[in-house]
Amino acid sequence: MKSTKKDLARELYIKNHNLPRKDLIELVMKQLKTSENSARTHISNVSKELNVSLGKQFLTRNTSKPSLKKEQAKSIVLGNFAKMTRKELADKLVKELELKSLNSAQTHISRIIKENGLA
DSSP states (O other): OOOOHHHHHHHHHHHHTTSOHHHHHHHHHHHHTOOHHHHHHHHHHHHHHHTTTTTOOOOOOOOOOTTSHHHHHHHHHHHHTTTSOHHHHHHHHHHHHOOSOHHHHHHHHHHHHHHTTOO
16 A cells, blocks of 8 residues: 555654654655645644644644734724724725735625624
8 A cells, every 4th residue: 555645744753753843844855755835734734633642732823812913903893893984994904904905804804793793
Protein backbone atom coordinates (compact mmCIF):
# COMPACT_ATOMS: atom_id res chain seq x y z
CA MET A 1 0.00 0.00 0.00
CA LYS A 2 1.34 3.41 -0.96
CA SER A 3 1.91 5.85 1.89
CA THR A 4 0.39 9.27 1.49
CA LYS A 5 2.12 12.49 2.45
CA LYS A 6 -0.23 12.65 5.42
CA ASP A 7 0.95 9.21 6.59
CA LEU A 8 4.60 10.13 6.07
CA ALA A 9 4.11 13.41 7.94
CA ARG A 10 2.49 11.49 10.79
CA GLU A 11 5.48 9.12 11.00
CA LEU A 12 7.94 12.03 10.95
CA TYR A 13 5.96 13.86 13.64
CA ILE A 14 5.83 10.81 15.93
CA LYS A 15 9.60 10.32 15.67
CA ASN A 16 10.52 14.03 15.87
CA HIS A 17 7.74 15.77 17.81
CA ASN A 18 10.23 17.17 20.34
CA LEU A 19 12.06 19.21 17.69
CA PRO A 20 11.43 22.95 17.57
CA ARG A 21 8.57 23.71 15.15
CA LYS A 22 10.88 25.47 12.68
CA ASP A 23 13.17 22.43 12.47
CA LEU A 24 10.19 20.10 12.17
CA ILE A 25 8.85 22.16 9.26
CA GLU A 26 12.22 22.00 7.50
CA LEU A 27 12.42 18.24 8.06
CA VAL A 28 8.94 17.67 6.61
CA MET A 29 9.72 19.95 3.64
CA LYS A 30 12.90 18.02 2.91
CA GLN A 31 11.51 14.51 3.40
CA LEU A 32 8.21 15.08 1.57
CA LYS A 33 9.66 17.43 -1.05
CA THR A 34 6.90 19.95 -0.39
CA SER A 35 6.44 23.67 0.16
CA GLU A 36 6.70 25.37 3.54
CA ASN A 37 2.95 26.05 3.63
CA SER A 38 2.18 22.42 2.86
CA ALA A 39 4.59 21.26 5.55
CA ARG A 40 3.01 23.63 8.10
CA THR A 41 -0.44 22.29 7.21
CA HIS A 42 0.65 18.67 7.56
CA ILE A 43 2.31 19.36 10.93
CA SER A 44 -0.69 21.28 12.22
CA ASN A 45 -3.11 18.52 11.22
CA VAL A 46 -0.95 15.75 12.67
CA SER A 47 -0.34 17.66 15.90
CA LYS A 48 -4.11 18.14 16.39
CA GLU A 49 -4.53 14.42 15.95
CA LEU A 50 -1.58 13.12 17.99
CA ASN A 51 -0.59 15.63 20.66
CA VAL A 52 -2.90 14.24 23.33
CA SER A 53 -1.60 10.70 22.82
CA LEU A 54 1.98 12.01 22.86
CA GLY A 55 1.38 13.87 26.12
CA LYS A 56 1.60 17.29 24.52
CA GLN A 57 -0.86 20.14 24.55
CA PHE A 58 -2.27 21.43 21.28
CA LEU A 59 -2.39 25.21 21.35
CA THR A 60 -5.01 26.97 19.27
CA ARG A 61 -5.14 30.62 18.32
CA ASN A 62 -7.16 32.89 20.54
CA THR A 63 -9.56 34.39 18.03
CA SER A 64 -11.50 36.55 20.49
CA LYS A 65 -8.75 39.08 21.11
CA PRO A 66 -9.83 42.73 21.16
CA SER A 67 -6.86 43.53 18.89
CA LEU A 68 -8.16 41.44 15.97
CA LYS A 69 -9.90 43.33 13.16
CA LYS A 70 -12.89 41.03 13.54
CA GLU A 71 -13.39 42.07 17.17
CA GLN A 72 -12.68 45.74 16.43
CA ALA A 73 -15.24 45.66 13.61
CA LYS A 74 -17.77 44.06 15.95
CA SER A 75 -17.26 46.83 18.49
CA ILE A 76 -17.65 49.57 15.84
CA VAL A 77 -20.75 47.99 14.27
CA LEU A 78 -22.53 47.29 17.55
CA GLY A 79 -21.72 50.75 18.87
CA ASN A 80 -22.93 52.58 15.77
CA PHE A 81 -25.56 50.28 14.22
CA ALA A 82 -28.58 52.31 15.37
CA LYS A 83 -27.27 55.71 14.34
CA MET A 84 -25.43 55.03 11.06
CA THR A 85 -26.41 53.57 7.69
CA ARG A 86 -24.69 50.43 6.42
CA LYS A 87 -22.75 52.52 3.89
CA GLU A 88 -21.54 54.87 6.65
CA LEU A 89 -20.58 51.86 8.78
CA ALA A 90 -18.67 50.33 5.85
CA ASP A 91 -16.83 53.60 5.21
CA LYS A 92 -15.96 53.83 8.91
CA LEU A 93 -14.61 50.26 8.96
CA VAL A 94 -12.50 50.83 5.85
CA LYS A 95 -11.08 54.04 7.29
CA GLU A 96 -10.49 52.97 10.90
CA LEU A 97 -9.47 49.34 10.41
CA GLU A 98 -7.75 49.84 7.06
CA LEU A 99 -9.84 47.12 5.44
CA LYS A 100 -8.98 46.45 1.80
CA SER A 101 -12.37 47.24 0.34
CA LEU A 102 -15.94 48.30 0.98
CA ASN A 103 -17.00 44.75 0.07
CA SER A 104 -14.88 43.37 2.89
CA ALA A 105 -16.43 45.88 5.28
CA GLN A 106 -19.94 44.94 4.10
CA THR A 107 -19.14 41.28 4.71
CA HIS A 108 -18.02 42.06 8.28
CA ILE A 109 -21.17 44.10 8.87
CA SER A 110 -23.48 41.38 7.53
CA ARG A 111 -21.82 38.68 9.63
CA ILE A 112 -21.89 40.79 12.80
CA ILE A 113 -25.54 41.75 12.30
CA LYS A 114 -26.50 38.12 11.72
CA GLU A 115 -24.48 36.79 14.70
CA ASN A 116 -26.01 39.34 17.05
CA GLY A 117 -29.59 39.07 15.80
CA LEU A 118 -29.83 42.68 14.68
CA ALA A 119 -31.38 41.94 11.27
